[in-house]
Amino acid sequence: MRPLNWSDVTPKSLFLNRRQLIAGAGAALLASPALAEYAKSKYSTDEAPNPLNEITSYNNYYEFGFDKADPARYASALTTDPWSVEIGGLVDKPGSYGLADILKGAPLEERIYRFRCVEAWSMVVPWVGFELSHLLNRVGVQSGAKYVAFETLMRPEEMPGQQTPALDWPYREGLRLDEAMHPLTILATGLYGEPMPNQNGAPIRLVVPWKYGFKSIKSIVKMSLVAEMPSTTWNMMQPNEYGFYANVNPTVDHPRWSQASERRVGAGLFAGREDTRMFNGYEAEVASLYKGMDLAVNY
Numbered sequence: 001m002r003p004l005n006w007s008d009v010t011p012k013s014l015f016l017n018r019r020q021l022i023a024g025a026g027a028a029l030l031a032s033p034a035l036a037e038y039a040k041s042k043y044s045t046d047e048a049p050n051p052l053n054e055i056t057s058y059n060n061y062y063e064f065g066f067d068k069a070d071p072a073r074y075a076s077a078l079t080t081d082p083w084s085v086e087i088g089g090l091v092d093k094p095g096s097y098g099l100a101d102i103l104k105g106a107p108l109e110e111r112i113y114r115f116r117c118v119e120a121w122s123m124v125v126p127w128v129g130f131e132l133s134h135l136l137n138r139v140g141v142q143s144g145a146k147y148v149a150f151e152t153l154m155r156p157e158e159m160p161g162q163q164t165p166a167l168d169w170p171y172r173e174g175l176r177l178d179e180a181m182h183p184l185t186i187l188a189t190g191l192y193g194e195p196m197p198n199q200n201g202a203p204i205r206l207v208v209p210w211k212y213g214f215k216s217i218k219s220i221v222k223m224s225l226v227a228e229m230p231s232t233t234w235n236m237m238q239p240n241e242y243g244f245y246a247n248v249n250p251t252v253d254h255p256r257w258s259q260a261s262e263r264r265v266g267a268g269l270f271a272g273r274e275d276t277r278m279f280n281g282y283e284a285e286v287a288s289l290y291k292g293m294d295l296a297v298n299y
């Protein structure tokens, strides 16, 4: 059987769209199946996604500044081609994996997820990505591994925020291995059927929908399978405010504000706040991961 090519697997409108993008953006996109045909998912919410302009203009990406508008203003300067992710630690096949290689054969899906920032705003985002477990299984996780540590690109020339000591760069995050292997946990390479916008973490970022947004680390260049709980950026900065777990929980307040309710971005001034949902609405899928744990202690 001959291997499928783009026109076989890509709806025509998307294909044409891709060709325009490729003409403008260089050959790496051609090599990357970020926009190939992707399946719908049973894990998608039926809530209405926020419009693209809201998802791409109200961002947290401190490498480009603290203001919500800074990432949209400055992230276009980021070079995302070529891109590779160094995968190491307790794995059978460590190495530097190019983006096209990572995406080769990855079962892409649309995942429309609720997204909840620790600052008590929320959105609904139609990501395109694949389960992190797919990649972890490919590289072979060894039995001593208990956590996955992630790092964002360090490139101060293109990321003005990294020229300041605002955070302890590079941005770092981590998951327990069972969280990383959970089917809801994805590596996202696009949204709204297009390649990931730079301000949202191009070309590849983590999305963990039952946790506060800061766990969903952007523009990943390094993943390590490790035995000990890794140190993570916000936890190192303010350990009493930002825990390692950071599960969305209406009953555990941030020391400086309530987490009982949230504001849906774009809903308008008179929309009112919504109740925060346990595990951001994914309780049925993930509560068993934390059985027997005191979530007020392990916040």
Ligand SMILES: Nc1nc2c(c(=O)[nH]1)N[C@H]1C(S)=C(S)[C@@H](COP(=O)(O)O)O[C@H]1N2
Binding pocket: 055, 058, 059, 060, 061, 062, 063, 116, 117, 118, 152, 171, 199, 200, 201, 212, 213, 214, 215, 216, 217, 218, 219
């Ligand atoms: N590298 C990096 N990743 C990051 C951040 C960041 O500042 N740097 N901010 C986090 C926070 S606090 C949130 S809420 C989400 C925001 O994702 P979005 O801009 O796509 O909505 O990204 C997370 N990932």
Ligand SMILES: [Mo]
Binding pocket: 060, 117, 118, 119, 212, 213, 214
């Ligand atoms: Mo956030």
